[in-house]
Amino acid sequence: MDWSWKRIPAEFLVTNVRLCTQGKLGKRKGFLHVRKGRIEGLGVGSPTMEGLPVLDGAGLVCAPGFVDLHVHFREPGQEEKETVATGSLAAAAGGFTSVVTMPNTSPAIDNSGMVRYLIDRGRDAGLCRIFPTGAISPGRQGEAMCEFGDMVAAGAVGFTDDGSPVPNGNLMANALKYAGMLGVPIISHAEDLTIVGNGVMHAGYWSARLGLAGMARASEDSSTFRDIELARASGGHLHVAHVSTRGAVEIIRRAKSEGVHVTAEATPHHFSLDHSRCREYSPLFKMNPPLRESEDVNAVAEGLADGTLDCIATDHAPHTATEKEYQFDQAPFGVTGLETALGVGITYLVNSGVMDLGRLVELMTEKPARALNLPVGRLEEGAEADFVLFDPEKEWVVRAEGFKSRSRNSSYLGEKLSGKVAATFMRGRLTWLDPELAPRGED
Amino acid sequence: MILKSKDVLGLEEMSAEEILGVLEIAARFRAVFDRPVRSVPIMRGRTVVNFFHEPSTRTRISFELAEKRLSADIVNFSTATSSFKKGETLRDTAENLAAMKIDMLIIRHSSAGAAAYLAGVLECSVINAGDGAHEHPTQGLLDIMTMRQRLGDLRGKKVTIIGDIAHSRVARSNIWGLTKLGAEVTLCGPPTMVPGALEKLGVKVEHDLKRAVARADVLNVLRIQLERHASKSFPSNREYHRMYGITEEIVRGLKPEAFILHPGPMNRDVEIASEVADGPRQVILDQVANGVAVRMALIYLLSGGDPGALGGGQAA
Structure with missing residues (x-):
């Protein structure tokens, strides 16, 4: 039967694709058999099944839907930047089928009702699975513990005061113990506010030259060390968010070798850009943690390659154009990432020879899912049919008009990237189709 | 043009x-x-x-x-x-x-x-x-103009800038302009105020005031922003004056022709002693x-x- 993008059937075959799963990109063309939202079968070759609609993948890579452990969808409270619906569409356009939302909304996600609310909003949008995290402390005030048990029962997958550290070490220690009992991680935003002070970019040559207040590496390194030692003592699971320094990579590497239950993520901007990008005072290069030095960028990339860092997470942090039009020191921290993650990964990690495509995809699918125990991220029989078709060689220029996110504060505007998503499916349903890259079908 | x-x-x-x-x-x-x-x-x-x-x-x-x-x-x-x-x-x-x-x-x-x-x-x-x-380019230009009126060509001339370089736009404009004209620039102050990273701009960093000024042709003494006590970059005005203040004793150790700039307004008896501020070495009104x-x-x-x-x- 002929394929039509207008109406995706309940059962279909995707053929002529290079399957990419469990860290390996298939050398031979293969197929994926989808039935009622699940993967019925997959393998090499091209089976003939009478009467089944066939989507000819035209040589695209077929991978599990991407999983992002770190996004800010800003709802509730800052819907002018992003909503669960617009964020979900941005996720789908970037090939993501699962995202973990951060709880620093207004008000914060600090009770089970808020967790349910987010899951409902995600279901309404229907474009991406939403796995909420909850705040460690009510109102993210850093003073007491939220009702972790009640929130886990509602669907929270971890706890964090992301956006801010937890200055009170005793609260952090107790949160690690208590969350450990519930089998969920504490996600660390490793920063020492007394060290960074009013800093707005990495403390180094460029901050000194530009006259901007610096944020020293020691802030991240010492806080990462503290949280790891608390995790070691408590036996709880620590997940370190947005690792950006060589020192933090080394601290995590050593802790893992010593058996501490720690996982970690790094963002595309921290493995691709350094602090010299701030030279023209563009707030599109202002984020926290900041862009650091080339030795840090290389250490983060190597950490991803050798498994010290478990996965890539975007820290997708939308802000309005107006907010990013303030001067560098006045503009808010954060850049978007969902729609450029694949292209940045291929351009800066695969094409530069740090790792192969199979490994990159693993760092965006199976590895993040495993780090937070999410039941997604693999192409296998019986799994729900979350998958993405992409062209790893497609070159494209990042343009503000092209974004599906409500915000456009990307560090890569105007840059040429390799690798673009053609179509995204969640539970066997189409969530994103790039009209230009779509394999042929009747429209 | x-x-x-x-x-x-x-x-x-x-x-x-x-x-x-x-x-x-x-x-x-x-x-x-x-x-x-x-x-x-x-x-x-x-x-x-x-x-x-x-x-x-x-x-x-x-x-x-x-x-x-x-x-x-x-x-x-x-x-x-x-x-x-x-x-x-x-x-x-x-x-x-x-x-x-x-x-x-x-x-x-x-x-x-x-x-x-x-x-x-x-x-x-x-x-x-x-x-x-x-x-602060106009300040940088007026400082350089003042130096050139006395020294002529600045190539090889030694200029020492003293103060909170990290927070000073005057210092940055001086550094860019002076190095382009071939002067040898030394930055002086405690490490809390003088980031070593600035050496990459082709200047010397020296934390000892006497050493920093010994061979200088010009001192450019920056204003200390007293409100920066809050960031704990120096212990007290008294200690700053003791360690980095341009006192008569410091002036006695200068080359005979060396002169002193200050962008104003001055904190007398903090970065510059009152006697020096009113003395023959300063060129503040020329600036x-x-x-x-x-x-x-x-x-x-x-x-x-x-x-x-x-x-x-x-x-x-």
Whole structure:
């Protein structure tokens, strides 16, 4: 039967694709058999099944839907930047089928009702699975513990005061113990506010030259060390968010070798850009943690390659154009990432020879899912049919008009990237189709 | 064309030739000051806006005087009287200014990069009157002019800048300009105020004041911002004066011809002892007079003024 993008059937075959799963990109063309939202079968070759609609993948890579452990969808409270619906569409356009939302909304996600609310909003949008995290402390005030048990029962997958550290070490220690009992991680935003002070970019040559207040590496390194030692003592699971320094990579590497239950993520901007990008005072290069030095960028990339860092997470942090039009020191921290993650990964990690495509995809699918125990991220029989078709060689220029996110504060505007998503499916349903890259079908 | 750009954003962007070209014109304006009528009608009918988003007395008055002596029409607005406190973005401010068809904007702003941002969105010329801790090019030029009046060619001359370099736009403009002209620059202050990373700009960092000034031809003594106690970059005024204050004892150890600059306003008996501030080595009032001349030169050149149309003056 002929394929039509207008109406995706309940059962279909995707053929002529290079399957990419469990860290390996298939050398031979293969197929994926989808039935009622699940993967019925997959393998090499091209089976003939009478009467089944066939989507000819035209040589695209077929991978599990991407999983992002770190996004800010800003709802509730800052819907002018992003909503669960617009964020979900941005996720789908970037090939993501699962995202973990951060709880620093207004008000914060600090009770089970808020967790349910987010899951409902995600279901309404229907474009991406939403796995909420909850705040460690009510109102993210850093003073007491939220009702972790009640929130886990509602669907929270971890706890964090992301956006801010937890200055009170005793609260952090107790949160690690208590969350450990519930089998969920504490996600660390490793920063020492007394060290960074009013800093707005990495403390180094460029901050000194530009006259901007610096944020020293020691802030991240010492806080990462503290949280790891608390995790070691408590036996709880620590997940370190947005690792950006060589020192933090080394601290995590050593802790893992010593058996501490720690996982970690790094963002595309921290493995691709350094602090010299701030030279023209563009707030599109202002984020926290900041862009650091080339030795840090290389250490983060190597950490991803050798498994010290478990996965890539975007820290997708939308802000309005107006907010990013303030001067560098006045503009808010954060850049978007969902729609450029694949292209940045291929351009800066695969094409530069740090790792192969199979490994990159693993760092965006199976590895993040495993780090937070999410039941997604693999192409296998019986799994729900979350998958993405992409062209790893497609070159494209990042343009503000092209974004599906409500915000456009990307560090890569105007840059040429390799690798673009053609179509995204969640539970066997189409969530994103790039009209230009779509394999042929009747429209 | 002495200046290649429509704007003066920093000495980082200017070449040695541009700097020397501006100083030559400034010297000719400086000569005008001694005439009974000190104004020239070069800017008649043109509007200059002085936009000061940060308190300033000296720089603003110096700019105003320069503009008046060139017969420009002047509009002043500052933080207290603008809508900035309400959160207007610089872009909105810029668009309003552009709609009013001004000829030149002088901007002082607390954010580093603000002048460059406005220069990028406005068609008119922009002169940076100080952006955060980044640059203060007119101060840099007037400092260099003052040094050249005494030393001539600065190649190989030793200039020591003392103070809170990390937070000083004056220091950055001095560093860029002086190194381009071949001077040997030493930065001095405690490590909390002098980032070692600046050595990459081709300067020396020396934390010991006596060593830093021993062979210097010029000292440029920066103003200590007393409110920075809060950031704990130095223990007390008393200790700063003891370790980095330019006292008579320090002056006795200088080369006989060495002289002292200070951008003002001075904290007497903190970064500079009162006796030194009033003594024979300081050239502070020359700096003030040169400041007006430098600003006249920049405004004149950016307005398309013909260098040949001015009378001769002493070479700076």
